Amino acid sequence: xxxxxxxxxxxxxxxxxxxxxxxxxxxxxxxxxxxxxxxxxxxxxxxxxxxxxxxxxxxxxxxxxxxxxxxxxxxxxxxxxxxxxxxxxxxxxxxxxxxxxxxxxxxxxxxxxxx
Amino acid sequence: xxxxxxxxxxxxxxxxxxxxxxxxxxxxxxxxxxxxxxxxxxxxxxxxxxxxxxxxxxxxxxxxxxxxxxxxxxxxxxxxxxxxxxxxxxxxxxxxxxxxxxxxxxxxxxxxxxxxxxxxxxxxxxxxxxxxxxxxxxxxxxxxxxxxxxxxxxxxxx
Numbered sequence: 001x002x003x004x005x006x007x008x009x010x011x012x013x014x015x016x017x018x019x020x021x022x023x024x025x026x027x028x029x030x031x032x033x034x035x036x037x038x039x040x041x042x043x044x045x046x047x048x049x050x051x052x053x054x055x056x057x058x059x060x061x062x063x064x065x066x067x068x069x070x071x072x073x074x075x076x077x078x079x080x081x082x083x084x085x086x087x088x089x090x091x092x093x094x095x096x097x098x099x100x101x102x103x104x105x106x107x108x109x110x111x112x113x114x115x
Numbered sequence: 116x117x118x119x120x121x122x123x124x125x126x127x128x129x130x131x132x133x134x135x136x137x138x139x140x141x142x143x144x145x146x147x148x149x150x151x152x153x154x155x156x157x158x159x160x161x162x163x164x165x166x167x168x169x170x171x172x173x174x175x176x177x178x179x180x181x182x183x184x185x186x187x188x189x190x191x192x193x194x195x196x197x198x199x200x201x202x203x204x205x206x207x208x209x210x211x212x213x214x215x216x217x218x219x220x221x222x223x224x225x226x227x228x229x230x231x232x233x234x235x236x237x238x239x240x241x242x243x244x245x246x247x248x249x250x251x252x253x254x255x256x257x258x259x260x261x262x263x264x265x266x267x268x269x270x271x272x273x
Contacts, residue, residue, distance in 0.1 A: 041155055046237055048238075
């Protein structure tokens with residue numbers, strides 16, 4: 001479950017990666033974990049964003065000029081979760097656990113990825 | 116990169132012609148090998164475009180689909196296609212940043228077709244690295260290899 005401060009951190013990270021290329025990287029049925037890769041088109045720098053216990057995904061598998069935003073979301077059975085959207089790309093993902101940036105838990109994520 | 120340029124490419128051409136005369140291939144197609152996606156733009160058409168550029172067939176062209184169900188079948192299919200191809204045209208773009216990094220590509224490829232590496236939270240497969248390593252280390256395949264980097268044929272470090 002994500003706290004408001006976590007959503008704020010994720011949005012700060014997404015803002016920093018606005019304009020990147022986004023690619024579906026992996027889905028694992030265990031923990032319904034979905035990974036999207038963000039890649040800087042000029043430098044090739046990349047990072048994975050992992051969505052745990054996601055229960056809905058829609059959108060293209062690859063798009064450029066991404067502009068992701070994270071919102072608080074409540075599942076039909078009342079669990080607090082996240083919703084991440086890219087309106088222009090038509091991308092949407094919802095889940096009830098957490099969004100993890102790179103290989104780090106949000107609580108320990110390097111601020112270098114966020115600031 | 117220029118150090119591995121035209122002179123050695125000519126040598127490679129010569130080797131290929133010798134191999135051709137020897138008749139060590141059994142089919143009349145060339146096989147294109149390389150990353151499917153462009154390493155910077157993410158475009159999934161890099162290998163298709165390369166194949167058109169060098170007049171070769173991709174795995175998908177040869178087998179009509181890209182996934183045979185298991186990694187074991189994929190490996191067997193790739194090897195069969197490599198053995199049957201006349202030339203193996205290898206696009207190094209995205210696999211290395213300069214031709215002198217070729218040994219590190221081989222080192223990764225030697226780990227096998229299946230290993231997956233997680234880098235900054237992103238999973239990276241090893242199929243193309245393994246393909247290049249397999250070609251380079253297989254006596255019957257090595258002479259059929261033609262390497263390309265930045266859309267130009269290059270010779271690789273021996």
